[in-house]
Amino acid sequence: GENVEQHPSTLSVQEGDSAVIKCTYSDSASNYFPWYKQELGKRPQLIIDIRSNVGEKKDQRIAVTLNKTAKHFSLHITETQPEDSAVYFCAATLVSGGYNKLIFGAGTRLAVHP
Amino acid sequence: ETGVTQTPRHLVMGMTNKKSLKCEQHLGHNAMYWYKQSAKKPLELMFVYSLEERVENNSVPSRFSPECPNSSHLFLHLHTLQPEDSALYLCASSPWSDEKLFFGSGTQLSVL
Numbered sequence: 263g264e265n266v267e268q269h270p271s272t273l274s275v276q277e278g279d280s281a282v283i284k285c286t287y288s289d290s291a292s293n294y295f296p297w298y299k300q301e302l303g304k305r306p307q308l309i310i311d312i313r314s315n316v317g318e319k320k321d322q323r324i325a326v327t328l329n330k331t332a333k334h335f336s337l338h339i340t341e342t343q344p345e346d347s348a349v350y351f352c353a354a355t356l357v358s359g360g361y362n363k364l365i366f367g368a369g370t371r372l373a374v375h376p
Numbered sequence: 377e378t379g380v381t382q383t384p385r386h387l388v389m390g391m392t393n394k395k396s397l398k399c400e401q402h403l404g405h406n407a408m409y410w411y412k413q414s415a416k417k418p419l420e421l422m423f424v425y426s427l428e429e430r431v432e433n434n435s436v437p438s439r440f441s442p443e444c445p446n447s448s449h450l451f452l453h454l455h456t457l458q459p460e461d462s463a464l465y466l467c468a469s470s471p472w473s474d475e476k477l478f479f480g481s482g483t484q485l486s487v488l
Contacts, residue, residue, distance in 0.1 A: 266418070294475045305466065305479040306419070351419065360472045361407035361426040366419040 264289040266354050268367025275342050276375055283370045285352035286334040292354040294362060295328060295335050300369075301348045309350075310337070342374045379403045382467050382480035390488055391457060397483045399450040399467030406472045408450040410442060413464040413482070425450060457487045 265288040296311035312319045312326045328335040349371050353364040380401045410422040424432035425444040441453040467480040
């Protein structure tokens with residue numbers, strides 16, 4: 263089955279700096295890679311996702327890159343702001359049959375200091 | 377709000393109690409999921425239902441019993457739990473045509 267490793271477990275940056283979180287996955291058949299943000303006491307919310315036929319995707323200050331050969335993908339946040347402080351989870355899955363079996367990484371606690 | 381509603385938000389139960397967690401979505405999604413979120417572990421997939429049929433059961437102990445009576449409702453029945461079962465239980469749903477998972481706010485469960 264799929265296994266997802268996520269690093270680092272904690273990340274502290276100054277406001278305005280960039281933050282990068284990296285994940286590796288084990289199942290080469292996986293074809294969908296979302297990133298979720300979870301603020302304290304709240305539900306995980308999808309912030310960006312990428313499919314295996316795409317190498318990079320951007321949405322304003324966030325971007326995700328995927329290297330299928332190396333089986334790793336990364337989240338990049340530029341110009342970080344205090345409201346970016348949260349736990350970020352990567353996930354991977356093979357989508358088939360109308361449902362998916364997302365396997366999550368352990369999470370990265372990002373702290374953005376003013 | 378994602379349109380996925382979980383009740384109760386908080387639950388405290390003894391090891392001999394029986395309780396149920398409820399999840400409801402009116403988004404027209406065909407798949408529903410239970411995840412467990414513990415303090416020091418990744419989000420763990422417990423069960424998946426697609427079109428009201430259980431399609432995944434990730435080696436979850438029998439003291440957790442899911443039920444999906446229709447495509448809008450999902451339950452997790454709890455019986456004879458252990459203190460290590462204390463966690464945040466998250467429900468999610470996804471549409472047939474899209475891989476995106478939409479999570480509820482979760483039920484914070486404490487087993488005494």
